[in-house]
Amino acid sequence: MRDVYIVSAVRTPGCRRARGAFSQTRPENLLVQALHGAVGRIKLDPAAIDDLMVGCAFPEAEQGLNIGRVAAQMAGFPDSVSGATVNRFCASGLESIAISSLKVANGWCDVAMAAGLESMSIVPMGGNMPRPHPEWAKEHPDVYVSMGITAENVAKRYNVTRQDQDEFAYNSHLKAAEAQKNKLFTEIIPTNADKYEELKDGTIKRSTFVQDFDDGVRADTTVEGLGKLRPAFAATGSVTAGNSSQTTDGAAASILMSEEAVKKYGVKPLVKFKLYAVAGCKADEMGVGPAYAVPKLLKLAGLKAEDIGLWELNEAFASQAIYCARQIGIADKKYWAADSKEKRINISGGAIALGHPLGCTGSKLAATMVANMVRLGVKYGVESMCIGGGMGAAALFELC
Numbered sequence: 001m002r003d004v005y006i007v008s009a010v011r012t013p014g015c016r017r018a019r020g021a022f023s024q025t026r027p028e029n030l031l032v033q034a035l036h037g038a039v040g041r042i043k044l045d046p047a048a049i050d051d052l053m054v055g056c057a058f059p060e061a062e063q064g065l066n067i068g069r070v071a072a073q074m075a076g077f078p079d080s081v082s083g084a085t086v087n088r089f090c091a092s093g094l095e096s097i098a099i100s101s102l103k104v105a106n107g108w109c110d111v112a113m114a115a116g117l118e119s120m121s122i123v124p125m126g127g128n129m130p131r132p133h134p135e136w137a138k139e140h141p142d143v144y145v146s147m148g149i150t151a152e153n154v155a156k157r158y159n160v161t162r163q164d165q166d167e168f169a170y171n172s173h174l175k176a177a178e179a180q181k182n183k184l185f186t187e188i189i190p191t192n193a194d195k196y197e198e199l200k201d202g203t204i205k206r207s208t209f210v211q212d213f214d215d216g217v218r219a220d221t222t223v224e225g226l227g228k229l230r231p232a233f234a235a236t237g238s239v240t241a242g243n244s245s246q247t248t249d250g251a252a253a254s255i256l257m258s259e260e261a262v263k264k265y266g267v268k269p270l271v272k273f274k275l276y277a278v279a280g281c282k283a284d285e286m287g288v289g290p291a292y293a294v295p296k297l298l299k300l301a302g303l304k305a306e307d308i309g310l311w312e313l314n315e316a317f318a319s320q321a322i323y324c325a326r327q328i329g330i331a332d333k334k335y336w337a338a339d340s341k342e343k344r345i346n347i348s349g350g351a352i353a354l355g356h357p358l359g360c361t362g363s364k365l366a367a368t369m370v371a372n373m374v375r376l377g378v379k380y381g382v383e384s385m386c387i388g389g390g391m392g393a394a395a396l397f398e399l400c
C-alpha cells in the first residue's frame with residue numbers, strides 16, 4: 001500500500017441551524033465554496049482530481065441527487081471529475097476521506113478529493129420524510145430512538161453526572177472562544193452566505209455577505225448558566241441544549257495525493273492519513289461508539305492512547321464524549337480543560353461550541369486536526385465520533 005498525503009484541508013465556518021449565517025444558503029453553494037477553497041489553497045488544476053466523494057447524513061432534497069457529482073459540476077470542475085455521495089451518518093465526512101485514501105493507497109488514482117456537507121437548516125435531521133420499517137420499528141424501537149435519548153442512556157448507565165457534562169461543555173466554549181480570539185481557525189475559508197428579504201412591493205431581494213467565523217460559540221458561557229438549563233430530551237434527564245452539540249450548517253473538503261502526485265504538482269504534504277476503523281455498538285447508546293472504534297484503531301496502529309498528541313473527539317453530547325474519554329484512558333481534566341497546558345482533546349473546542357453539521361463533521365474535524373497538528377508540530381492525531389444506529393469511527397493522522 002502506498003502512503004497517502006493530505007495536502008489541503010479547509011472548511012466553511014459552522015453556523016447555527018435556522019438562526020445562523022447559512023440558514024438561507026443552499027447546501028450546494030456551501031460545498032462548492034469548500035471545494036474551491038481546497039483546490040485554491042494549493043493552486044491545483046481541478047482536472048488533476050480523479051474523483052470526489054461527499055459525505056452527507058441526509059442526502060436528499062437540496063443536498064440529494066448525488067450531491068457529489070452535482071457539486072463537482074457546479075464547481076466548474078471538468079466533466080472528467082466524477083463524484084459520489086457517501087453516508088455513514090455522523091462519520092460520513094470521515095468515511096469520504098477513508099474511501100478516497102484507499103483509492104490512492106492502492107494505486108487506483110493519484111489525486112482524490114473528499115468532502116462533507118450538511119445544511120441542517122434546509123434538510124432537517126431525520127430527513128424530510130422518515131419512513132422506518134413499521135414491523136421492524138415495533139420490535140426494535142431502540143434503532144430509531146432520538147439521539148438525545150441515547151445520550152441520556154449513556155449518562156445514566158455509565159454515571160456521567162450533569163455537573164460533569166456542564167463542566168465539559170463550559171470548557172468547549174472557552175477553548176473555542178480562545179481559538180477565535182487568537183485567530184487559530186486557519187482552516188476556515190471566508191464563505192459567501194445568502195440572505196433573502198421580502199420588500200414592500202412583495203418582491204424578494206437576495207443579498208450576499210461574507211461569513212468567516214463559527215457563529216455558535218458563546219464566550220460568555222458559565223457553569224452556573226449551563227446548570228440552569230432544563231433537560232432537552234427527558235423531563236428528569238441531564239442532557240440540555242448547553243451540553244449537546246449544536247445543530248449546524250457547514251461544508252468541508254480535503255485533497256489526498258500519492259507521493260508521486262505530491263512531487264508532480266509541487267505541493268507540500270501536511271499529514272499522512274494512516275488508518276481508519278469503525279465498530280458497532282448498541283443503537284440505544286450509540287454515543288459509546290468511539291470507546292470501541294478508538295481501541296481498534298490504536299491496536300491496528302500499534303500505538304497507545306498516550307502516544308496521541310491531539311484528539312478530535314466529536315462532542316455529539318458531553319455525556320458520551322466524557323464516557324468515551326474515560327474508556328480510552330484520556331478523561332483526566334488536564335487533557336481537556338481550557339486552562340491546562342497539557343490539553344490534547346478538542347483543543348480549539350468541539351461540537352458543543354462549534355456545532356455538529358452531521359455529514360460535514362468528519363471532514364470538518366479533519367481540517368481542524370490538520371491545522372492544529374501542523375501549527376503545533378504534533379506527530380499523531382486521532383479523530384473519532386459516535387454514529388447514529390450504534391457505531392463509532394476513528395482515524396489516525398501522522399504529521400509529515
Ligand SMILES: CC(C)(COP(=O)(O)OP(=O)(O)OC[C@H]1O[C@@H](n2cnc3c(N)ncnc32)[C@H](O)[C@@H]1OP(=O)(O)O)[C@@H](O)C(=O)NCCC(=O)NCCS
Pocket residue numbers: 090147148173218221222225226229232240241242244245246247316317356386387388
Ligand atoms: C439540544 C437541542 C434540541 C437544542 O436546540 P435549540 O433549542 O435550538 O438550542 P438553542 O441554541 O436555542 O438553546 C436553547 C436554550 O438554551 C440556551 N443555551 C444554549 N447553550 C447555552 C450556553 N452555553 N449557556 C447558556 N445558555 C445556553 C439558549 O440560550 C436557549 O435559551 P433561550 O431559549 O432562552 O434562548 C439541539 O441542539 C439538538 O438537538 N442537539 C443535538 C443534535 C444531535 O442529536 N446531533 C446528532 C448527534 S449523534
